[in-house]
Amino acid sequence: TRLGVLLSGRGSNFLAIAEAINNGSLRGCEIVLVLSNKADAPGIDAARQLGLEARAIPSKGIPRQEHDRQMIAALQDARVDLICLAGYMRIISPEFIAAFPNRILNIHPSLLPSFPGLDAQGQALEYGAKIAGCTVHFVDEQVDHGTIIVQRTVPVLDNDTHDTLAARILEQEHQAYAEGLQRVLSGEYRIEGRRYIRK
Ligand code: GRF
Numbered sequence: 001t002r003l004g005v006l007l008s009g010r011g012s013n014f015l016a017i018a019e020a021i022n023n024g025s026l027r028g029c030e031i032v033l034v035l036s037n038k039a040d041a042p043g044i045d046a047a048r049q050l051g052l053e054a055r056a057i058p059s060k061g062i063p064r065q066e067h068d069r070q071m072i073a074a075l076q077d078a079r080v081d082l083i084c085l086a087g088y089m090r091i092i093s094p095e096f097i098a099a100f101p102n103r104i105l106n107i108h109p110s111l112l113p114s115f116p117g118l119d120a121q122g123q124a125l126e127y128g129a130k131i132a133g134c135t136v137h138f139v140d141e142q143v144d145h146g147t148i149i150v151q152r153t154v155p156v157l158d159n160d161t162h163d164t165l166a167a168r169i170l171e172q173e174h175q176a177y178a179e180g181l182q183r184v185l186s187g188e189y190r191i192e193g194r195r196y197i198r199k
Contacts, residue, residue: 001029001185004080006071006088007036011043013086013107016174017181018050026178028185033078035071037090053078059090068096075100082184084177085139094141102191104139105184107177109169111135111151116144121166124156132156132165134173136180138191147196149189150180 005014014034020026034047037059047054055074059067072095075083085092085106097104110120112135115127124132133153140146152172156165183189189196 002032002079002081003029003181004033004035004075004078004083005031005047005086006083007034007041007043007086008038008089009041009043009087011041011046011087012170013173013177014043014084015046017084017086017177018047018052020178020181026182026185029082029181033075033080035074037067037071037088043087064091064093065095068093072096072099082181084181086177091143092139097139097141102138105149105177105180106137106139106144106146107173107180108135108137108144109166109173110144111153112137112144112148120144121169122162125160125162125165130156132169134169134176136176138196147191147194149183149196150176152176 034054039056115123136150138146
């Protein structure tokens with residue numbers, strides 16, 4: 001399975017996927033393209049250092065549809081089968097989703113459907129949640145929404161700051177993405193309504 005990874009920044013989730021492939025814990029896929037909507041995303045440099053094909057398609061000042069068309073074209077040229085959004089900080093258009101039906105995964109640093117959108121960790125702290133976590137899910141037309149594949153939980157501690165909570169969640173994200181990908185690649189699951197269940 002040919003994976004495309006989309007990111008906008010640091011790229012630690014991308015690196016965790018790449019590491020899982022390299023150490024053999026995630027089998028049956030290869031990363032064929034890493035795309036960023038930001039030219040200066042550290043994740044792009046990291047990808048190149050691993051010898052992976054990586055490109056920036058800057059989104060600044062470009063209408064979403066036009067930018068998404070460029071992204072879709074690059075992903076199709078690379079014959080990508082499955083797309084991982086990994087800290088891709090841009091909402092994707094219905095056209096993008098339609099081009100890869102049930103073929104786009106996202107990771108979000110909350111237990112969806114709680115706290116979608118920006119700064120999910122800050123939202124959880126602000127709300128006073130005692131349990132937080134992350135979700136790997138299929139992408140649909142709503143933001144941070146779609147059939148859930150994997151969730152992992154962490155406690156929220158009384159003395160947590162934004163950074164300590166985000167770091168605790170991030171550690172789980174790195175494991176959850178590879179686990180979610182492995183489930184999808186295994187072909188043992190199907191989507192039934194909102195549920196992702198064993199065949
Ligand atoms: C992660 O917390 C991810 O869940 C969120 O953005 C962050 C990206 O981190 N959507 P990284 O770029 O993968 O290090």
